[in-house]
Amino acid sequence: MLRLGWSASLFCYVTLSTWLLRHTPSIPSDDAYFFVNGTIRFSVLEFRPHFPGYPGFIVLSKLLVLMGLSAKQAVFYLSLFSALSLPPLAAWTTQAWGASHRGVLLAFFAVLTQPFLPLVALSMMSDATGIAFFLAALAFMGRGKHIRAGCFAGFALACRPSFIVPVALALITEWYLKREARTKLFIASAGTLLVFFGGVFLLEGEAYLIEALRFTEGHFTVWGNTSFEQTFERESWLDAFEKEPIALASLLSFLFIAALAFLTRPKLTPLLIAAVAAVLWTLLAQNPENLRHVLLPAILLVIWLVNSSGKWAKPALVLVIVLQLGIWPQFLIKPVIISPLKQAADFLGQQPTGTLxxxxxxxxxxxxxxxxxIHDAFFFDSVESGLQSQRHRPIWKLVGSKAMSNVWCNSETMFAARVPGEKVFSLQTQCR
Amino acid sequence: MVRIFYALLMSLLTTGQAHAYSYAAAGKEPLIDAREAIYKAVNAGDFEAAKLAANEISEELAYLTTDYDSGLSEAFEKALASQDTATIAVAINRVFVAEITRRLQAGSENLNDYQTAKVLVVKSKRFFDAMAGELPGKQRQAADQSLRQALEAIGNPGVFGVGKREADPAAYNAAVEDVLKALAN
Structure with a gap:
């Protein structure tokens, strides 16, 4: 039975890997574009990439450039192979925390079929790399190798600083539980962070600290989601999941199984704390428009559930895996291999002139x-004024949702998503 | 507490810098905010409100007029009095170009101080990005390319001397001239 399960999961792994590798590197967002620019020349003040600089991710992509890839290929394949490393790393982590062979297989399969794993793989973002290092850190914690655990936790934060809450709380829990590991954990994690962010500070100088304050405050008060509300409605998590019902069902199932497992008064472990912290952090502080944020809490929940003692957790996980596999036919047969943004850029590139x-x-x-x-819709009033006297016709609006105003014609050009959770773009033309 | 810490950091950065600027509240810039307020009023046909919004940047306008564009304040007032959206837009863009000139020229005077020069050029790029929507594509790309050349020309002290590159004042000044030429077209 176990052999059959591994055969099926490895077949699915090869299928997903082959399908992902069919895609050519194409930039899906400005953040990915900033990573490519940062790989060519690193400068946080110039948004190459933006604060906090993601130094671990940039170092890895620069290494790939040294191996002969272009900057765009380096960022793309780093993100893609990091995502493909997550199922085996999740399996290894569960094994390190004492899961049975069946549990290890379940973790591998449940992470492999995560609805947003393909989205993260093609995103050209640092999420998958950060999760990979975080899982390695948790695995080393499980094996009692605390220096390596601390180093990998540091690497995870150097790639994905927004994981600070779950990573820090997992480290603090291990620090609290294992007296003998305290010094090793602290020195290894703090040392790794110091090397990466100290390096950024040496490159950028005091202006990096100013940028830290400006960016953090600005993110929450000016150009974060709340700013975009001026022109576009912000989605809640439920709104976002409405478009991906199977993914919602899968995540709700995980949360339900976890809630039941909680009733059995589970043992305090870094896995438990990391999973709970990741769920709360994602719900409260992450942007529902970017469904890739869901991957970290989902993976951590899977690992914790596999290692929890609840007898019904494992059969329930099998059902969720079957449910998640139900999404695969939706995207595996899609002919789309470039990002909606690149499709839009290619379409607009063929138009002789105009205003966007x-x-x-x-x-x-x-x-x-x-x-x-090209007008930035963030500056709503100046854009509105500029369009009134605009002679550069046609005038288009590129949005990630339906148009809000009837001055935009109904005839839309749509740019299809490659994977579940990817935003479909539509281009609308202003009525004369 | 955050504001106190912020103010302390600000004072550390700005002490003793010629033509140094201070960051406004995070992500906010008086000129950019005033531009939006003026357009909001103009779009609503409320030109009195537009004048009030313009008063918020009277100090900046006076400074830019004295040092960088002698007829700026007068042209700006005339534009607002004309109540013509296109004329007002031209005047606002002229203010932005003066602000970009101010940052880039200050960068030229601080080429011996990499940090200051870099921050000044980056700041000028933020003003350029804010007005780039008004520019035809070719003009926008020419200015953007020249700004990148200016950033290259300020050199790099490297980390502990590794990767050090000296500043190139001639290349910097040529890049600044190209930026301003692109914006003037």
């Missing part, structure tokens, strides 16, 4: 489309 209003990837589009005027 968007708050999607303004920097990438400005760099890619020299024949068009």
């Amino acid at each position: 209003v968007t708050n999607r990837a303004v920097f990438f589009l400005r760099a890619s489309l020299p024949q068009h005027k």
Whole structure:
């Protein structure tokens, strides 16, 4: 039975890997564009990439460039192979924490079929790399190798600093539980972070600290989600999941199984704390527009559930895996292999001249489309004024949702998503 | 507490810098905020409100007029009095170009101080990004390319001397000239 399960899961792994590798590197967002620019020349002040600089991710992508890849390929394949490393790393982590052979297989399969794993793989973002290092840190904690655990936790934060809450709480829990590991954990994690962020500070100087304050405060008060609310409605997690019902059902199942497992008064472990922290942090502090944020809590829940003592947790996980596999036919047969953003850029690139209003990837589009005027929809009032006297026709609006105003014609050009959770773009033309 | 810490950091950075600037509240810039307020009023046909919004940046305008663009304040007032959206837009863009000139020229005077020069050029790029929507594509890309050349020309002290590159004042000044030429077209 176990052999059959591994055969099936390895077949699925090869299928997903082959399907993902069919895709050519194409930039899906401005953040990914900033990573590519940062790989060419690193400068946080110039948004190459933006604060906090993701130094671990940039170092790895620069290493790939040294091996002969272009910057765009380096970021793309780093993200893709990091995502493909997550099922085996999840299996290894569960094994390190004492799961049975069946549990290890379940963890591998449940992570492999995660609805948003393909999204993260093609995102050209640092999420998958950060999760991979975090899982390695948890695995080393389980094996009692605390120096390596601390180092990998540091690497995880150097790649994905927004994981600070679950990573820090997992470290603190291990620190609290294992007196003899305290010094090793502290020195290894703090030392690794110091090397990476100390390096960034040496490169950027005091201005890095100013940028830290400006960016953090600005993110929450000016250009974060709340700012975009001026022109576009912000989605809640439930709104976001409405478009992905199977993914919602899968995540709710995980949460339900976890809630039941909680009733059995589970043992305090870094796995438990990391999973709970990741769920709460994602719900409260992450942007529901980016469904890739769901991957970390989902993976941590899987690992904790496999290692929990609840007898019904494992059969329930099998059902969730079957449910998740139900999404695969939706994307495996899709012919789309480039990102919606690149499709839009290619379409607009074929138009001789015009004016575009968007708050999607303004920097990438400005760099890619020299024949068009491109307005940043964030500056709502100046854009509205500018459009009134605009002679640069046609005027388009590129949005990630339906148009809000009837001055935009109904005839839309749609740019399809490659994977579940990827935003479909639509291009609307202003009525004369 | 955060504000106190922020203010302390600010004072550390700005002490003793010629033409140094201070960050406004995070992500906010008086000129950019005033531009939005003016357009909001103009779009609503409320030109009195537009004048009030313009008063918020009267100090900045006076400073830019004195040091960088002698007819700026007068042109700005005339534009607002004309109540013509296109004329007002031209005047606002002229203010932005003066602000970009201010940052880039200050960068030229601080080429011996990498940190200051870099921050000044980056700041000028933020103003450029804010007005880039108004520019035809080719003009936008020419200015953007020249700004990147200016950033290259300020050199790099490297980390502990590794990767050190000296500043190139001639290349910097040529890049600044190209930026301003692209914006003037």
